[in-house]
Amino acid sequence: MTTYDYDLFVIGAGSGGVRAARLTALGGKRVAIAEEFRVGGTCVIRGCVPKKFMVMASDFSHQFHTAEGYGWTIDAAFDWPKFLQVKDVEIARLSGIYVANLGKAGVDLVHGRAVLKDAHTVEVTHRDGGESQTITAEKILIATGGRPWMPTDLAGVEHAITSEEAFHLPELPKRILIAGGGYIAVEFAGIFAGLGVETTLIYRGPNILRGFDDDVRAHLAGEIEKRGIKVILGCQHASIEKTATGLVNKLENGMEIETDVVMFATGRVPHVKDLGLETAGVALTDKGAIQVDTLSRTTAENIWAIGDVTDRMNLTPVAIREAVAFHETVYRNNPQHFDYEGVATAVFSQPPVGTVGLSENEARHACPGAVDVYVSRFRPMKYAFTGSDERMLMKLVVDGESQKVVGVHIVGPEAPEMIQLAAIAVKAGLTKAQWDATCAVHPTMAEELVTLKDKQQPGNMSAG
Structure with missing residues (x-):
């Protein structure tokens, strides 16, 4: 019987890789994880978390302008270097929490770039410039995420x-x-x-x-x-x-x-360059992502992959759920795969977007019969008071046959917060009648979701 250094070796300490490593180590297995940059991955270090801080910082200018309509007199200035300093301190704190949680779970953290040498062996080049290290593992999980794409053939x-x-x-x-x-x-x-x-x-x-x-x-x-x-x-x-x-x-x-x-x-592309995938028998898709089955197993029997590197649904919460499913499947004899239907997402634009389920076009192709559409555009109470012409969009897409609400789309203040709860109703398969039977909370923007009564007539497609 072959003896390995670890039961599981994880390449990539982002949200998905960290969750899988911690769960497996807490289950009594010997686990190591390698990270070539900083623990926390794209989301925590150079993605959704620092971006959300930047969104919130930048939105104050709009809030100040709105406040003037309510009688406030504001003299404000923005200090970019100060913001960067505070932001970096917070990101370091969050990364430190990830590191601490790995340690508490008993995961060995390796600071360096791991490359596959064969199906059970990785070679790690340490960040501090020390000698490379060869490590063996019974199972390997790849969670290296994605990287930005640029048109390299563009002059300049x-x-x-x-x-x-x-x-x-x-x-x-x-x-x-x-x-x-x-x-x-x-x-x-x-x-x-x-x-x-x-x-x-x-x-x-x-x-x-x-x-x-x-x-x-x-x-x-x-x-x-x-x-x-x-x-x-x-x-x-x-x-x-x-x-x-x-x-x-x-x-x-x-x-x-x-x-x-x-x-x-x-766009972003899976981070697979020079990982040694071919030497371990790990195949890629036509789009350059790691090829996996429904249980996240690659074409190498003992190697799995989760998160953006598989290019299935590139969202941090999805990577975390894929990590949980991997652990349940591989180490708890409870085969699971993540359900990608009805996953809510948000765009932190200004104003923000929240959406879950099918678009109107998708519903017309997916639903067997008619599709009912309910659309409302209105000025939020906050902006109506100041005379602003900013408007909110709310849209429900309903399967005309079953009357289930199959899509919810919101553009406007607090859309990401609203869509999280709307996603529960869509995932549960609630009907339009059940939405209508829900009493409104007044005065709120969200009450529009349960008071939409007039169907958009076929052929009367709404213009932006």
């Missing part, structure tokens, strides 16, 4: 940054151009615009947030322009040229826009 792209560098800019630029139309692009557009940066967003598609409900896409595009963001659609870079006064963005439509910073938010 070396002058651009990604979202990862945006968290550490030495000074706040006066002008920025963000390329991309996904959630990272629109979130950072809101961040920089809110901090007083002249912000331009360009996207090659016909509208932002591809894959979201069309009403959501159109509504948000209009609302972010009200916040001062210049949106250019159906266009992309031809080149970037560095000059004495800035970066000249030459676009394919002939426009030239000079900015101080160019940021690409054009």
Whole structure:
């Protein structure tokens, strides 16, 4: 019988990898985890957590403007270096909690880059420059996440940054151009615009947030322009040229826009480069993600993969649930797989988006019969008082045959908070009648979700 150094070796100490390692170690197994950067992974170190801090910081400018309508006189200034310092202290604290929790669970933490040498062996190059270490394990879990993608063939792209560098800019630029139309692009557009940066967003598609409900896409595009963001659609870079006064963005439509910073938010790709996957018999999909079955097992019998590196549903809570399912399957003889249906998500744009279930278009393809659609656009009470023209969107998509609510889409203040609870109802398969039977909480924005009565007539598609 072969003896290994560990029962489980995890590559990548992000949210998914840490959860799997801790659960397995607490179950009495010998576990080690390797991290080449900082413990906490993309979400904690260079993703959703620091980004949310930036969103909250930038939104104060809008709150100050609204406050003036309520009689407040405010004289405020933003200190970018101070914010970065406080943000970095908090990120370090959170990373430290992850490290401490691994230690309490009995997980050995290896600070270095792990590369597969065969199906049971990894070689770790330590961050401190010490000698590399060879470690064996009965089972290996890969949870290395994703990394930003940039068009390497674009002339001048070396002058651009990604979202990862945006968290550490030495000074706040006066002008920025963000390329991309996904959630990272629109979130950072809101961040920089809110901090007083002249912000331009360009996207090659016909509208932002591809894959979201069309009403959501159109509504948000209009609302972010009200916040001062210049949106250019159906266009992309031809080149970037560095000059004495800035970066000249030459676009394919002939426009030239000079900015101080160019940021690409054009997608993320699985972090699989030089991991030694082929030597261990781990295959990739056509899109470059690690190929796994429904139980997260790779094509190598003793190697599993979870999280963004598998490119299934790239959300932190999903990676954590995949980690739990992995532990239950492999170490508790309780085969489980995560259910990807009815997962709520939020875009922390300004205003934010919350969505769960099917878009209207998806429902018309998925539901066997008719689809009932309920849409409301209104000025939130807070903004109506000040005369602002900002509007909120709420939309319910209902299976006409079963009358189950199969999609909920919200754009406006507190949308992410509302969608979490709406997701419970969608996941439970509640009908429109059950939503209607729920008494409203007044006066709130959320009450609109249980008071929508008028169906949108077929053919009367709502425009953004």
